[in-house]
Amino acid sequence: MQHTEGGRVMERGDTSTSWGDLAALFDGAEEQEWQEHALCAQTDPEAFFPEKGGSTREAKRICQGCDVRAECLEYALAHDERFGIWGGLSERERRKLKKRAG
Numbered sequence: 001m002q003h004t005e006g007g008r009v010m011e012r013g014d015t016s017t018s019w020g021d022l023a024a025l026f027d028g029a030e031e032q033e034w035q036e037h038a039l040c041a042q043t044d045p046e047a048f049f050p051e052k053g054g055s056t057r058e059a060k061r062i063c064q065g066c067d068v069r070a071e072c073l074e075y076a077l078a079h080d081e082r083f084g085i086w087g088g089l090s091e092r093e094r095r096k097l098k099k100r101a102g
């Protein structure tokens with residue numbers, strides 16, 4: 001009897017571990033899905049991380065035509081990305097947006 005219970009506990013433990021792994025895999029897949037459509041990946045990535053005071057115009061122009069702009073911006077806000085242009089917004093613009101959102 002005790003043996004069986006012990007076995008069941010072990011099994012349950014195993015199951016929860018693989019669920020955790022699956023969830024992690026799924027998260028990763030979800031992130032990558034929109035990134036596959038990222039227009040910036042096909043252009044010069046340096047434009048998206050300009051030097052301080054550098055122009056962000058070219059990067060923002062590319063974002064305007066990007067299919068996954070909303071996902072990209074959402075990701076940057078959720079992960080508190082501090083550097084670079086994401087979803088057509090600069091670091092300062094994202095900060096303002098966050099403040100406005102409350």
Ligand code: SF4
Binds near residue numbers: 037048062066069088
């Ligand atoms: S919105 Fe801009 S930064 Fe985001 S994936 Fe598209 S091109 Fe890249």
